[in-house]
Amino acid sequence: MxxxxxxxxxxxxxxxxxxxxxxxxxxxGLAGEKILHTLSxxxxxxxxxxxxxxxxxxxxxxAPTIKGRKVEAVFNPHYEEGMISSVKTxxxxxxxxxxxxxxxxxxxxxxxxxxxxxxxxxxxxxxxxAVIPTYKGKRGHPLLLxxxxxxEIMALDERRETLKTLLRRHSDSIExxxxxxxxxxxxxxxPEEVERHKDSYKEE
Numbered sequence: 001m002x003x004x005x006x007x008x009x010x011x012x013x014x015x016x017x018x019x020x021x022x023x024x025x026x027x028x029g030l031a032g033e034k035i036l037h038t039l040s041x042x043x044x045x046x047x048x049x050x051x052x053x054x055x056x057x058x059x060x061x062x063a064p065t066i067k068g069r070k071v072e073a074v075f076n077p078h079y080e081e082g083m084i085s086s087v088k089t090x091x092x093x094x095x096x097x098x099x100x101x102x103x104x105x106x107x108x109x110x111x112x113x114x115x116x117x118x119x120x121x122x123x124x125x126x127x128x129x130a131v132i133p134t135y136k137g138k139r140g141h142p143l144l145l146x147x148x149x150x151x152e153i154m155a156l157d158e159r160r161e162t163l164k165t166l167l168r169r170h171s172d173s174i175e176x177x178x179x180x181x182x183x184x185x186x187x188x189x190x191p192e193e194v195e196r197h198k199d200s201y202k203e204e
Contacts, residue, residue, distance in 0.1 A: 001120070001124050005094050005101040008050065008104045009050055010022040011050050011051055012052065021106060022062075022106045031106075031107065034111075035108065036049070036066070036069055038111045045097075046095055046098065047069070048071075074089055081158050084162060087103065090103075099146065101147065102116065104142045119133060123146075128173055128175040130145050130175070131177060132144075132175070132176050134177065135180075135182050138185055149166065152166055
């Protein structure tokens with residue numbers, strides 16, 4: 001079985017939301033708490049939380065969750081340059097003995113442990129460089145990337161390249177795994193999306 005970690009992206013400004021998405025109320029707690037709790041239950045060897053905008057507030061608010069679950073919080077001083085800078089910060093912090101890592105959005109509290117398990121099982125036997133969940137043919141999150149891509153990720157030009165650039169480059173080594181839950185496509189960019197999806201949440 002593959003040894004995996006996770007990089008959680010929570011560095012953005014959340015401008016369309018108007019407030020920090022990682023600290024959104026969700027269920028009986030906060031979106032970030034839900035995400036970290038789920039990941040911590042999955043037997044991952046390392047969880048790296050990338051902070052940027054409002055990072056001090058996240059650290060102070062989620063201090064018990066971060067410490068209690070051995071989450072490594074890392075500040076990305078270049079978070080305003082875009083998501084790739086945060087991905088690079090996370091990849092740089094991953095241990096070299098990992099086989100791969102989940103790239104987890106900080107606004108996806110719908111994340112389920114069974115999704116992680118399903119993707120991990122597939123990755124462990126497929127030999128793929130990337131495993132991507134899909135719903136009715138549409139790609140969602142979290143992505144599962146091989147650490148063999150580490151150098152290429154670090155070499156991406158943040159001004160003109162994205163992870164899609166990397167995935168297109170290795171299209172023959174990417175596997176898609178179909179899910180029955182539409183939630184793998186959801187994230188929370190606006191207050192309207194929070195309102196639309198909040199009733200779908202079930203306390204675990």
